Amino acid sequence: MSTIEQMIQDKAYALGYEKCGIVPIQALDDYGEQLQERIQKVPFAEKFYERQKHFASIQQEYPWVKSVIVVAVRYGKYKIPEHLKGHIGKAYLFDSRVEQGSIRNSLAMEKYLQELGLKVASNQKFGMIGLRLAAMKAGLGIIRKNNFFYTESGSWVRLEAWLTDREMKLIEDSHLPVCPKGCNRCIQACPSGSLSSSYTMSPLSCISFLTTFGGRDLPNEPLCKNFGDWIYGCDACQDACPMNKGKWEETDDFPEVSQWSPHLTPENVMGMKEDFYQQKIQPKFFYLAPEELWKWQVNVLCFMRNNYQETYQPYIIVACQNENPKVREMAQLICKERYA
Template sequence: METIEQMIQKKAYELGYEKCGIIPISLMEGYAERFQERLQKVPESRAFYQGQQRLVNPLEVYPWAKSVVVLTVPYGKYKIPEEVKGRIAKAYLFDVRIDRSTKEYQNNRALEKYMQKLGLKVETNEKFGVVGMRWAAMEAGVGIIRRNNFLYTESGSWVHLEAWITDREMELKETNNVPQCPKGCNRCMAACPTKSLSDPYTMLPTACISFLTTFGGRNLPQEPLRKSFGECIYGCDICQDACPMNRGKWKGKEEFPNLSGLAPELTPENILNMTEDFYVEKVQSKFFYLSPEELWKWKVDVLNYMRNNYVESYKPLIIKACNNKNEKIREMAKLICNELCLK
């Protein structure tokens, strides 16, 4: 007879999940230790990681938690529209966490219902997770964490992670066939333009482009690192794209719901001209790290992109932005005019 763990795993596979492992909650203790080590190694990251405390001690938030079910959802099968390639990070383009139009979101809801039907009390946080998910996935045998801090399965690092805590003692390890990083490889670190990823498994989140162009981007005009953002507008995939273990893993064959229609609106020029109404209605719910009031951050990110990838056709747009009603947009545009001697 099948155990309850096997029933959950079987259901996950039927729904199309790539991997499904289950670990006792006690295996998250190692994450708490690693977390403290990281704070000591990179003290500047303390303020950032304070916000993650709820992930470190799940038992404080959910005293009834007994196990963690952790799963991967590959997204490398999707086509990347040319208009956004290299400019918006892939995990955000193919974000399925709250996008009800995706099969993956519906699968997440179906799996939760199934576990509840089995009599389990379960809890997840669709947007930001209930536990340190990469750690949980590694402990559950779902994959390995590489030196660039990403979790890899046989699909490379192009996988979303989902997790639930449950009120039942369970354990079922997954299997993976993922080789360790080659000896001496440091390509991800060498590729990181801001040196946020300074050593294996060591990064300063507040210097990471993904942080600075999304929820952390409070004062980009005064951020010296902005000049090294290259083509990144929202998020950064550079340390994953540079990794040989991701070679050949992106298949890019299937259409992601509603993306090919939206992508032409996300060119640098169109973001800079975007109205608040369009942003709130069509963009913000997908790229939810920036709030409905934060279209200005997208525009600041785009101005920075235009500076770093300047072509003559950007000139009138940058000059026009010098009179924008938003102070930060004006500040960025004027700085760029000075830096590039635009008149």
């Protein structure tokens, strides 16, 4: 007869998860220490890690927690719209936290756990624990020098977790090779210098941060000249990794991509109306708020500045009169550089 751990893992596989393991909550006791080490490497980013500090004391909020179920779902299988390749981070393009099918899988998993009589808690959008640490302890894979979590599918996986009130343990099988000796391709590939050495990344200078919930003042951010082709997110340190070679296979259609992706060209973002953004784009790219279309437009202007073409001129000129001061400032900066 199957153990409850085995039944949970079988259910996860049946729902399409690539990996599923379970660790006692005590296995995460060193999270606080590891976080502190990370902060010591980049002390100026301490504020950024404020929320994660809370993960270290999750048992205070959920005193009934005895174990954590952690799963990995592969997203490196979706067809990427050609015009968005290299401009929008793939984790944001194919975000299973907002895609109905996968959300249903999360809900189905949670319902199953409750049917088994477990008390559970989860926050699939923003997490409740150190997911990568939990996944590593549960044997799902390894954390590489670029700080991303890898399974046999490379780093193109998303982690989810549930806290439970039952003592359980099930360690997955994973036999991944460590990073090749001397490899530093991810560090070399980082356009902003954010990934400065192995396992050392300053979140505040990461393009993924600066083009999403950070970077509120890009016209005065010297690093934005290093953003290259990226508009929202950045995959450079994952794309450059040999352990990701051949791991993305464009075999599946992600739901509704054809409906929203044509609207994310630089030109269409500059002409986007607030209500369209709020209804169609923001719910999907939720790291920017409903009132932050302006931030997308600053990102696009930054892209236009770094990849200037004459055809961008009308959009830049119009943006000089935009009602948002940061959009105006970025557009006027380009005008000064190009047309003064």
